[in-house]
Amino acid sequence: MIPSVLPTYARAPLTFVKGEGSWLITDDGRRLLDLGAGIAVNALGHAHPPLVQALTEQAQAVWHTSNLYHIPAQQKLADMLVDKTFADTVFFTNSGTESCELAVKMARKYWYDKGQPDRTEIICFTGSFHGRSSAGIAAAGSEKMTTGFGPLLPGFTHLDFGDHDGLNAAVSHKIAAIMVEPVQGEGGIRPLPDACLKGLRDLCDQHGILMILDEVQCGVGRTGKLFAHEWSGVAPDIMMVAKGIGGGFPLGCVLASEDAASGMGLGTHGSTYGGNPLGCAVGAAVLAEVGDDAFLADVNRKAGLLRQKLEGLVAGFPDVFDSVRGQGLMLGLKCKATNTDVVTAGYDAGVITVPAADNVVRLLPALNITDSDIDEALTRLTQAAERL
Numbered sequence: 001m002i003p004s005v006l007p008t009y010a011r012a013p014l015t016f017v018k019g020e021g022s023w024l025i026t027d028d029g030r031r032l033l034d035l036g037a038g039i040a041v042n043a044l045g046h047a048h049p050p051l052v053q054a055l056t057e058q059a060q061a062v063w064h065t066s067n068l069y070h071i072p073a074q075q076k077l078a079d080m081l082v083d084k085t086f087a088d089t090v091f092f093t094n095s096g097t098e099s100c101e102l103a104v105k106m107a108r109k110y111w112y113d114k115g116q117p118d119r120t121e122i123i124c125f126t127g128s129f130h131g132r133s134s135a136g137i138a139a140a141g142s143e144k145m146t147t148g149f150g151p152l153l154p155g156f157t158h159l160d161f162g163d164h165d166g167l168n169a170a171v172s173h174k175i176a177a178i179m180v181e182p183v184q185g186e187g188g189i190r191p192l193p194d195a196c197l198k199g200l201r202d203l204c205d206q207h208g209i210l211m212i213l214d215e216v217q218c219g220v221g222r223t224g225k226l227f228a229h230e231w232s233g234v235a236p237d238i239m240m241v242a243k244g245i246g247g248g249f250p251l252g253c254v255l256a257s258e259d260a261a262s263g264m265g266l267g268t269h270g271s272t273y274g275g276n277p278l279g280c281a282v283g284a285a286v287l288a289e290v291g292d293d294a295f296l297a298d299v300n301r302k303a304g305l306l307r308q309k310l311e312g313l314v315a316g317f318p319d320v321f322d323s324v325r326g327q328g329l330m331l332g333l334k335c336k337a338t339n340t341d342v343v344t345a346g347y348d349a350g351v352i353t354v355p356a357a358d359n360v361v362r363l364l365p366a367l368n369i370t371d372s373d374i375d376e377a378l379t380r381l382t383q384a385a386e387r388l
């Protein structure tokens with residue numbers, strides 16, 4: 001008999017009933033150190049007092065009104081995002097895949113309005129992940145996600161990272177946009193080198209192509225800048241955001257330049273929940289902390305500390321681990337053992353990590369993880385490695 005919850009997830013035998021900072025507590029009272037943060041979502045850990053306060057204050061005022069009316073929390077968060085990023089305008093969604101939907105629609109509408117209605121193709125990269133909606137799976141294009149779900153949304157071309165010949169050959173007057181993650185998350189913590197991001201920007205500029213960055217996982221302070229592309233010095237035209245921005249409340253957004261957003265006038269897009277007062281109140285509280293330069297400097301300091309310790313771990317267990325990769329607090333342990341065995345051994349040692357493609361174990365701790373919790377993380381990861 002089919003379970004009452006549609007059985008699409010392989011769940012670990014863990015049930016968490018409480019969270020405190022970087023710790024999660026199970027229904028049988030075990031405390032696990034959380035280096036997964038709900039897949040880069042709990043940017044400020046669990047039950048962070050300013051977020052609890054923002055949520056409860058908004059909950060006591062008004063939960064939902066719809067976008068038929070003005071929403072002060074939404075306006076506030078949009079102003080903050082515009083102030084701190086390349087963007088001139090923001091549309092709020094509830095998830096990363098909804099941000100993907102709008103990014104694709106916005107790019108196509110842009111060219112339609114410019115009198116080039118056939119300019120609809122979007123170049124994407126193998127190993128990418130853009131969510132599970134029809135546009136998301138077509139954009140990522142992997143067999144695993146698309147098999148059986150055809151006909152797929154047309155108009156996506158897939159290239160490998162580093163395939164410069166393929167890229168140059170793919171560029172034509174049909175290309176509306178290039179969509180790329182500055183650091184692939186699900187794909188196994190694969191950073192796109194800054195020089196490549198710059199090269200893509202140049203290519204886009206030469207051909208008038210829109211650059212869409214998917215910063216759903218690598219954004220919101222995760223790499224040590226507010227958004228990962230800032231390391232390269234280039235800016236996108238359209239950016240997808242979700243995960244960390246809500247700190248655990250379902251919230252996403254699409255940021256865009258005025259020009260890129262020019263096709264999206266009255267009535268062209270909408271969402272019932274998108275930009276809901278609760279989500280935006282929490283999002284503004286997240287951004288108030290994560291968008292602070294001193295906070296980001298500390299993320300970089302802690303990232304250095306964690307990375308150095310992980311290099312030591314890899315050196316100490318050469319049969320289990322191959323190498324460390326990633327940026328900031330978006331780190332991957334490329335494994336020699338099977339990554340899911342490493343994750344399971346971590347559960348037994350009381351530490352939560354997240355598997356990714358390419359036999360990688362992801363470490364995506366809360367950005368405000370304490371130094372002593374980083375020490376404890378290494379103790380527990382060492383115990384996990386000893387078990388293998």
Ligand SMILES: *Cc1c(COP(=O)(O)O)cnc(C)c1O
Pocket residue numbers: 094095096097098129130131132181185186214215216217218242243
């Ligand atoms: C998680 C993720 C998505 C999809 O976000 P959902 O909120 O699960 O829809 C899209 N892109 C990237 C890079 C992601 O990591």
